[in-house]
Amino acid sequence: VKLLTLARDLRRRKARERQGRFVAEGVRAVEELLASALPVHGLLVAPGLEAGERGRELLERASARGVPIQPVSEAELASAADTESPQGVLAIGDVPDRSLDALAPRDGARLVVLDGLQDPGNVGTILRTAAAFGFGGLVALPGTVDLWNAKVVRSAMGALFHMPTATADLESFGTFLARYDVPLWAADAHGAPLDVASRPVPPRLALALGNEGAGLSPALRARADHLVAIPIASGVESLNVAVAAGILLHALRA
């Protein structure tokens, strides 16, 4: 029952960081994980999973990859799960290299930067959107929710297993931007209206998004080369950050 103990432990961010492992939950997420290049440490499987064809196929794929499969009861699975219905399956995966070096950009490369985003659903959705528009990596700055949180994993719909990501402080990120000559744009209500036609998009670009309530941190705003805004109707306070990210990532797509 070592895998079960480990999965329960991995619900805490500190444990994920110490162990370098995370949990993917539910049929869809485990399918995506098994289809990715990430090492999979093991599966926890409740009795119901084998009842469906999709569940059986998932078990076959895990066996073919040589992934250990640990049968557990529904109650045991629930004790390690984040959702109320983990659909009979959890997988433990290895967190890939999280350093900025993994993101060294080429021309045409786009990075998305999360400056203190708190909501795991927003972060997962932004990862999914970044993958859809050809962004080559994502950087999480301090104050951002852990990228390997179960809810981020779920809402990223597999994007997290393919896109290079890094966790960094602003200083080392600034050094990285300077070394690779990457301009930093940031979304801000007081920025210039987005207009790709009149302002050419640089060959390399990092686009930062701020916290759901407070927006960009003062340090990041000061570091940004260009602030960009999406004009909205008066009387409306703001866009949801994942929606704003979607509009910007679409406009700035590679």
Added chain:
Amino acid sequence: VKLLTLARDLRRRKARERQGRFVAEGVRAVEELLASALPVHGLLVAPGLEAGERGRELLERASARGVPIQPVSEAELASAADTESPQGVLAIGDVPDRSLDALAPRDGARLVVLDGLQDPGNVGTILRTAAAFGFGGLVALPGTVDLWNAKVVRSAMGALFHMPTATADLESFGTFLARYDVPLWAADAHGAPLDVASRPVPPRLALALGNEGAGLSPALRARADHLVAIPIASGVESLNVAVAAGILLHALRA
């Protein structure tokens, strides 16, 4: 304690439809409701609310509007609430006219149409986005979550209290489109790539979005005058529907 009984009852869609009332929960939503033109039937207030200045201001505004205020215990408030922390306040509001006639469009008008959207967070976010981009109304077709669900109310961030909305079946909606000469565009992965530059946006327009998993219903797809897609990277299955809506509503804004 009649307001408390009513608020508890309004957690069910059937009760909301029968009573023509809904619940707004938390300081922000109640502030937005009190600032709107919608009739407010009463407030339920737990002891903690008066401790903060924002709570006291909210109570003053309610009194100034002549809204009945019912003190309840934290436990009573929680028994009527949808969230775990309703922040000490719930308000009961009147659902405005939900008929299509409320949406009769003028030139330049844009409508957003929800064809079976299930997730209340997505629906609230789309309402908020539609308000931000000057859309004049929203139509919920069968299979869509109730617009006056507590979670939609919360994630719409006030937009629901200002934007005209209607619930309709596809037949009466089709009659409405024909009567007012409104073309129906619909988002579909197999549609033509979005390109506002090459295809002019009609002076009146309804834009439909489909269910999170299944997409558009066959009947709506058949009724649409134009199917529009957002091209995404191969290997990525789809965008989140609220993100896709954001990109399209931004491109087609009034």
